[in-house]
Amino acid sequence: MSPLHSVAELAAERLATADLVAAAKWGTDSPIDDPAREQQVLDNVAAQARQLGADPDEIRAIFRDQIEANKIVQRGLFQRWTDHPEEAPTTKPDLNVVRQKINQVTGALVEAVADSSADRGAFTCRPELALAGLEVHHENHLDALHTRALVRALASVCR
Numbered sequence: 001m002s003p004l005h006s007v008a009e010l011a012a013e014r015l016a017t018a019d020l021v022a023a024a025k026w027g028t029d030s031p032i033d034d035p036a037r038e039q040q041v042l043d044n045v046a047a048q049a050r051q052l053g054a055d056p057d058e059i060r061a062i063f064r065d066q067i068e069a070n071k072i073v074q075r076g077l078f079q080r081w082t083d084h085p086e087e088a089p090t091t092k093p094d095l096n097v098v099r100q101k102i103n104q105v106t107g108a109l110v111e112a113v114a115d116s117s118a119d120r121g122a123f124t125c126r127p128e129l130a131l132a133g134l135e136v137h138h139e140n141h142l143d144a145l146h147t148r149a150l151v152r153a154l155a156s157v158c159r
Helices: 003-025 035-052 056-083 095-115 117-121 125-140 144-153
Strands: none
Touching (some): 003 056, 003 125
16 A cells, blocks of 8 residues: 555545544534634644654645645535535434544554655655545545545645
């Protein structure tokens, strides 16, 4: 598996958690935008990048895209559930448990991004990343919402 495919696969895995986050927040006062949590994630990935010898600013930019992509999914699901209440979740996952999973995937994604530095800097990065995204879309049977979010999640991967 190519390093860029690993990045795309982990980005999609991280996006899958957005469904659980949305379900946990649905019908509560918890907003989709959570600047304090977002800053905490960005600070953590920057610290992990430093430990791995990767560029913390580059990792931070990539994870800003991960966060925005996650919010695309949450907003899309909220709209779907508003339009079709019968599709809305009837149980709420524990957000703290979901965040543990997010943190686990985030750590693996930081490592994959750091490990793919040469590929991300190559002139072939964009077409190879597009192919990896297409493969991940196919392998994971992503719907239109999650595919759009994956494209957003990968926006800053290539230098």
